[in-house]
Amino acid sequence: MQKKPEGLDFSTVIASTVHDMKNSLGMLMQAYQQWSADLPADLTDNRERGVIEYESLRLNGMLVQMLSLYKLGVNQLPMRPAWMEVEDFLQAQLARHNEILGSRHITGSYEVEEDGQLAFFDAELVGSVVGNVINNSIRYARSAIHLKAWTEDEQLVLSISDDGQGYPPSMIEDQSDYVLGINMSTGSTGLGLYFGQRIAELHQRNGQKGHIQLLNGGPLNGGEFRIYLP
């Protein structure tokens, strides 16, 4: 790359910068965790801590999403599906948000339809989608977030629901626009949905592609995000 800087297109510049940013952010988060672990509890149990942890995880998620979208664009996103225990997967998603959920007094729970249920998907990619959705839900939830997994027409369905106000009705109505990327410019939520849809679509079986869906109501009577994986 250093040999001919005039040949660099801007998306490559962004991608490699995002990569560096992600590393820096990682170091920051690590240093912060280290530092706060050494402080007495009454100094760290405050609102600012929650903000730092929440926003840094959110930033991290956005950077991952950006990098993945870039790679999707240049057909370089590695897809490595494998058999995965769904319960493990859901637990791992909650564990990543453990501190934030705790500091915001939100209960995170999960349920799987059957014990030891296995599913075939790329845990890394789907994990970044679910992680972003959880992060979003944390902002809107009052006191609870619930993850659920079940099978519908031989497809795995993962849902993330909260007890917040739910999605604005316009978003529910226009969701196909969001997933097509048409409404991308209206805000970060749109880009997140677009990302989720693309990752879902990468999962295919016998010609059937995955997709996402937004609902209101849900088990906690708030918003519900579903990702269908064939």
Place this chain on the structure above:
Amino acid sequence: MIDYSKNRFLVVDDFSEFRTSVIGMLRLMAVKQADSAPRGEDAIAMCRNTQYDVILHDYNLGAGKNGQQVLEELHHLKLISPHCIFVMCTAESSQAMVMSALECEPDAYLTKPFNRASLQQRLDKLVERKTALKPILDALAKQDHRAVLAACEKVTVEHKRFAPQCLRYQANALKALGQRAELEKLLQAQLTDRPMPWAIIALGNLWLEQGKLEQALELFRSAISQFPMLPALFDGLAAVMAAMGEPKQAQEYIEQGIKISPNSLQRQQSLGKLAKANGDFDNAVRAYRQAVDLGQNSQFRDPESHLGLAASLNEQAGDQAPNPRAVLEIRKTLGDLGKSWKGDANLQVRAQLMEASTLIKTGDQREADKLIQQASTQLGELDTFFSAEVALEVAEQLKALGQEEQAKGILHTCAEMYGDDANVMHLIAEQTDDPAILNGGKAAQELNRQGIRLYQQKQFAEALPLFREAQALQPRNISFALNTAQSLLRMLLAQPDPELKAQCLDCLDQVRSMPASDARYERYQKLCNTVAGL
């Protein structure tokens, strides 16, 4: 709650803050024994002295070896047992997964940054899995592949959720046992429903081995549209193309794989070899140079990269003298080869011939003659002969250096040792039309063929004289000697006879110069040991 107090942990990361932070998390999980290291090289050294239960290893460690290379070396050197949990920590795990070789995967990837809850959740699950798979891992540690198969069946029944893992162990065991039909069935059954990358590659390689080239090609091609970032698929395609006699296309595929994952020594080496064979010396030089570089700190360094680099630099200049920089690089490369593989006389000979041809081009005939003289003397004293491939290369070199007689001698030995392989004879015929070399083995080969037919019908006593006669005609032929020895062994097992035993050992001794790289070497050693022990 899983008790980690008795487990030994190793944390490897180039950032000290990260090491401290992870060890802090481990302490909160009641871990008592946790070591840490900044570099992969340190990790390997530490694993020599300590059996770790869990290794948390960063993927990208800056200048030295990366996590994948460390993992491969730990496996190669047998420094970690199958029971050890190896977790690859990455800032961007998708990237590391792309790089990962499919044969040697870590137990898990953990994306940085992670918190204590994530670490504990992941480790708990891994411990649970390793515990459930213990019967398989025990068998694997003993390299008892039959026991692995039995254990897989048992674990699949007892822990249904680990069935996918069991399948993979099962496939590896079937491969090790050479049970190709069962392996093919298992892989195909897997792939009809779900396209698992490991199974695709295993099936493609199996078909390639069996010569089902069209099927392998179709499988790899369709997989690439789904998994465009898997370099192993391009390796497979390149191998298929090479087998189909399309070296140019093979090179193109390898180049695509290298674009995705440039830091693979073996891949650069294959590219060098293909490019050199295609006469594309610029690319050959580049690839071999990379391979030499990558090999510097690697367990898998291979002298063929050095020889390939020197040869390609030499060829790059055509009939002209290579430019001074190239001459310097050739000298340096061959010097490095001489130092690194000091005791290997075969390599010395090849390096001397290589340097001689450069010297001739630069006009230094006298120095060249000296080297050729040295090489000729050494050639006569080699303990082990070259592989067929190398022998053909050396013969060609000798001929180019005007050493016709020596070249013939090499071809003669090559024809005697490997002449029952039609491919080898075909290549020899490209270099000589001497009937003594080309037809010398025909009678013996016919005898051997008849012998095999009888042996397959379990008529051992009838097969033996045929093999014996074949061997008498061509004492250094590896196949004839091994077949004779094996028939003698059959008789010895039925009835001990010191005279037969002596004959058997004598016939094995005739092929003692076979290179250890030969596919039959293991069979040869086994025979030697069995007979000697009778």
